[in-house]
Amino acid sequence: MTSPTIRRRGLLQSTLVLGVLGAPPIIAARGETSVKIGMVDPLTGILSALAASEVEGAKYAVARINKKNGILGRQVELLVEDSANDVGTGVQKTHKLIERDKVDVIFGDVNSGIAYAMSQVTNEAKVFQIVPGGHTDPITGTDCKWNVFRICNTTSMDATAVTGELVKRFGKKFFFITPDYAYGHTLQDSFIKHLKALGGTYQAEMLPINTSDFSASLIKAKAFKPNVLLNNMGGLAQINCMKQFTQFGMQNEMHLGGALFELETIKAVPKEAQSGTWAMEWWWDQPNVPEAVAFVADFRKATGKTPSARHWFGMVAVESVRLAAEKAKSLDGLxxxxxxxxxxxxxxxxxxxxxxxxxxxxxxxxxxxxxxxVHPPTSNPDNVVTVTNVVPGEHAAGPVADTGCKMVYPS
Structure with a gap:
């Protein structure tokens, strides 16, 4: 057994070392470990720009919280793993974070299919999970789980918010270009449901998530002559589709629109493609909301960037862990x-x-x-959207009974 004198000397030495490194000495004195948050996101691949923003938003929040005594008096540590936009890799990284790194909480993934697969692992392990930016409906619908919460909208919410606006302003003949995975399937189904209810018609192309050549699909769209082309692809695939859309001169023939055209993507396409009517899941330019103005100013000071919805997702995920832990007075998942x-x-x-x-x-x-x-920049490079309507989440989501969620907690 170690003597009290040796233990006190060891603690003092540890406190001095940690003090030099900038960590609050009180943590070492109490012998407390950090609060570990594991984050799995596709840091490589076509969704990497969106994932990078989520991680950056989370890091911003961690730094801010750690300056204010952390979570439950403990500093927060963010452990980030790359899912490489692959379900098997995402599951493997989730196991690693839980079993080897002993994280208290899991975040992820931008890819809805990976997020869903991760939820099977976290549920079995009884680990609290937040899905910052994976949209497919079943995550908080038919496959909802007691330990899983989501920040971004469901695909149904986004489709509900924007379909009527597109039909009212531009017409009811749509052409869809949609990724062939969980997110794309539920999104297109939601759009079609609302479009049919309004008496609309459509054609659709379902393509691999990593498609780079959209020429065949765009030729079909030109022949169909829709009022609106809905580009439901994400990340780099959406960028490539937009570039080819403008190369074909199609911006003069039909309106653009859809569920998501995110700040990271808008800034990466030609100005001719910076157009259309879309759903933004959080938008930075809210001059009449003092808290939004303050957050944007602080984020710019900390990172040199204007926050996107993805940055906001990451920030909210970390802050939600803090709020839940403080309310529960525990990091226990249940x-x-x-x-x-x-x-x-x-x-x-x-x-x-x-x-x-x-x-x-x-x-x-x-x-x-x-x-x-969406439009080309006006007063600054990030001023690329003019908000025309703010739809409350409850209105877009509808009642819980319609989602198919049957929440079951452990007995």
């Missing part, structure tokens, strides 16, 4: 999940109007959807 149900984000975290809360019945965050028109 206790945190109970604490998170119905939890409303404080205004400085929500950074948007209204009450933004995790719905108890399906664990879906009810945030606003900013429907707007």
């Amino acid at each position: 206790k945190m999940s109970r604490a998170m149900e119905g939890l409303a984000l404080p205004p400085d975290i929500a950074a948007q109007p209204g009450t933004i809360a995790y719905r108890a019945g399906d664990h879906q965050l009810m945030s606003n959807i900013f429907v707007g028109d």
